[in-house]
Amino acid sequence: MPVTLKDVAAKAGVSRSAVSRTFTEGASVSPLTRAKVEKAADELGYSPNALASSLTTGRTKLIGLVSNNFTNPLFLEVFDRFTRGLQDRGLRPLLVNLPKDETDPATSARMLRQYSVDGAIVASSTLPPSFAEAYRAAGIPVVHSFGRFSTAPQVHVVGIDNVACGRMAGETLIARGYRRVAFLGGPEQATSTQDRALGFLAALRERPEIEVSVSYASAYSFDAGRVEMTKLLMQDPAQAYFCGDDVLSVGALSAVQEAGLSCPGDIGIIGLNDMQMAGWQNINLTTIRQPVAEIIGASIDLVIDTVADPKRHPETRLFPCRVVERGTLRPLTDRRNAR
Amino acid sequence: MPVTLKDVAAKAGVSRSAVSRTFTEGASVSPLTRAKVEKAADELGYSPNALASSLTTGRTKLIGLVSNNFTNPLFLEVFDRFTRGLQDRGLRPLLVNLPKDETDPATSARMLRQYSVDGAIVASSTLPPSFAEAYRAAGIPVVHSFGRFSTAPQVHVVGIDNVACGRMAGETLIARGYRRVAFLGGPEQATSTQDRALGFLAALRERPEIEVSVSYASAYSFDAGRVEMTKLLMQDPAQAYFCGDDVLSVGALSAVQEAGLSCPGDIGIIGLNDMQMAGWQNINLTTIRQPVAEIIGASIDLVIDTVADPKRHPETRLFPCRVVERGTLRPLTDRRNAR
């Protein structure tokens, strides 16, 4: 049923090599042979088997796209851009959905090797650097997107500076005159949470008169944010919260509204990510925007370069974030509560 | 660098066939040879090249997952479940992100053939049946998930009965005593929109005293819903709207709130899908739930069966939907406006 090189060669009356060469860029074929081959191929509906050719060329044009963030709305955009970006460059994404509890890279690395992916992209803000490093050790060119910055990187990392983002959030709250602020983080063991907390606290350390507290939600999810904020509201809530990410923020926002309080009137909230829904006017979340498109573009470029030169020195590319002003933080000009 | 069958054979002191057989289910190998091979393989860190073996076995365990709905929040859940489900059954999803304007199946079909996928799943509520049919004609076992029901199916379809859903929406609005209702559809050419409109109007036809109108948003998106509803509000809005899907609904909801109106007080809204965000308490959208998990489970089962028996007669599996009662429709017991 499937038509092969041999069939085309027979029909065109040429050797198999001739057919192969017609379909490989820059090979030497005379216009005449090429025409004969193309005609035969057309009539037979032939297209070369990419997998078979990968055997000899050593390239499958398959890129493993590995993530454990399949429930975070931001990742809808992430997957859209990754798949589109890879396709545009002639590559195919082989998706790996990592179970939340699977922190051992061995199984997925073996799988990627079995399918001879040319390279892999680990798209996760929660996996530790060691994960991608294991891929590299297994001989897979890899880029960790949305990963953690490291001063001695073993692996390519593309993302944002979470510490700087935390600091930015802190400064934003300070600038708006909040006197009692808090960090509502994601899971404590997530690297992104740790870094964001670090930066946030660092910013606040410069203003000792401002009261600051920290708590953690059990996951980067709406429910976790809502539960945690509900708990906080029953105690002695801060005036403004920097939430670990946008879904968490919306959960917290919902809890505030359910408690009959208003946002930003009673409590301010700033998130991080700028997922699609943050811009919905009936959510209208003030947040810090991650430049997703740039991160993904750079990740793809980097993985391609690394496939070409596997010994390439590990590189870290961090993109700047910026505050997206919406409606869950008291405006900057409002100085009523400023000291 | 990569370790092959031959290396293991050499190290274990056996033939290449022996190694191959050790790694193929149900082949005849003595316990002794198996032990020797496994030891050697372990020490070398060998794992068989799935692509090379696919050449002779004719199976890649690759399943093409094709979609053009990468921006619909429901599909975050869809991709999560598909990838997980395929992986659990030992299959690998090869993702194809179809540009919105690419309605010609030829390019993607060729691509899937080049990678010798065992089968494909077209996950889209907007593509016409002809799309998946073209895959089948190209010799690719295919299932159309979230596709359109047809009385003479050329291809496997798994999804919901959109006409029935439209009717269900109509009946729900009638039961709550709305006297002027409307359908706010997605793009008019999307099969799902057409069917939902059909069912909705059919339900209303039985109640000629109820006024009904129809309009279409330019896309299944928040903005499109918001824009369209804003327009409607400036004219002479209905009492309740059945929106083409949930994102559209939230857009419409937002427009209602921005106009200073309340929902369900002034205007009722019912959506379709029950995406994650519909359940967020600060959205709290009444909607019709699509049983996504069942649809995806059935799709995977069906594609596997079809790979095993390509001549299998095309089958349609539709799953029932149900109304999820939340806060954007006047409650059932409220009969103030009933006739």
Added chain:
DNA sequence: GGATTCTTTGCAACCGGTTGCAAAACGACG
């Protein structure tokens, strides 16, 4: 027209596996 160079072509080996087949090894039995 012949020598020289460049291009095009087919042969055959190879990529990393699988598998039909026949020979070898094994075990059971009389």
Added chain:
DNA sequence: CGTCGTTTTGCAACCGGTTGCAAAGAATCC
């Protein structure tokens, strides 16, 4: 111990391509 049936094993061909090499053919030059 010889015979027979059953595993187990290796050989070699094959899956669908690519590619180095040498021979054939075309083009160029004198």
